[in-house]
Amino acid sequence: MSAKVITITSGKGGVGKTTAIANIGAALASKGQKVACIDADIGLRNLDVVMGLENRIVYDLVDVVEGRCRLNQAMIKDKHIPDLYLIPTAQTRDKTAVSPTDMIRLCNELRSDLDWILIDSPAGIERGFKNAIAPADEVIVITNPEVSAVRDADRIIGIVEAEEKGTPRLLINRLDTEMVKQNDMLSADDVVDLLAIHLLGIVPEDKAVIISTNKGTPIALDTNSLAGQAYHNIARRLLGENVPLLDLDKSSGFFNRISSVFGSGEK
Amino acid sequence: MDNFISRIFSKEPSSADKARERLRLVLINDRTDLSSDALESLKDDLLDVISRYIKIDAKSMRINITQDGRQQRLIADIPIAGPISRKY
């Protein structure tokens, strides 16, 4: 095995990175993949609560880097799915406790044992972001269909390209189909046209995300929910399958009407 | 919904249209690091230089930055009015 390292990042905070990591991780692991999710947002630990693993933390990322424990001692096994692990971040205020080189070394140590390493990045362009993208084989930029989030996404895409990480793929989160229909929200096509990168997937606005996060159970485990299905489709695309975009229009015969995702990002 | 109905009967662009147009301009600015003021003076300078060689129709010239994928292009469309009369 040699894991692929994927970092999910954004310009603006609160657009759904942590939720995406937890759910794409759960979706990949539920398909028999061996996955580790690393929280690289030092000082703002969150991935543990979203995955529902906050009570199991003994060691964290900084403990590993500073040699207080072995790597596998900091890997927390998921409650729901076999072969899914979390490496939690530290709550220290010192963001320089981990360097980009540390992250590369740590991922290289993990690679041989896993299929996927998913890294939850802090928003913005500070040290934490540099740490998170340093080991990445691929970067995914996530945004909401909203002016400031799209603008900041564009900045981050430029920076990821400048750091020679290739052009990231795009994940549009919290798309509200009703609002798009009423012309009060940018459509997925609008966002793809503006940012001009390849679209990996769209996750709809879904109250079930908040409810499942309350419980610490990823929505991806509920394949009846639209958001849960969207995360599964994203996982399948990462695995190289050609999966058409979900029909997010709940009123029109559920997931039957489909439109193709392919090629739309390369215009 | 009120909003939706009333828009059908008016010519006001929707909020999504406004968002799209504002973002288009903001992204061009961000990517090129060129404000719209700077673009205006670029146009003026360009006009000066070109007019030294050839007579142009300054009124109908168009200089814009357009987006081609993630690449920005400066596109100039400058109608030529005629040769400058040479004084030998």
Ligand SMILES: Nc1ncnc2c1ncn2[C@@H]1O[C@H](COP(=O)(O)OP(=O)(O)O)[C@@H](O)[C@H]1O
């Ligand atoms: N598709 C969605 N529908 C509804 N709420 C969402 C969705 N995705 C994320 N959220 C909510 O948005 C908030 C921010 O998400 P989070 O993943 O913490 O963002 P980030 O890690 O980018 O700061 C959380 O309260 C989360 O539950």
Ligand SMILES: [Mg+2]
């Ligand atoms: Mg987060």
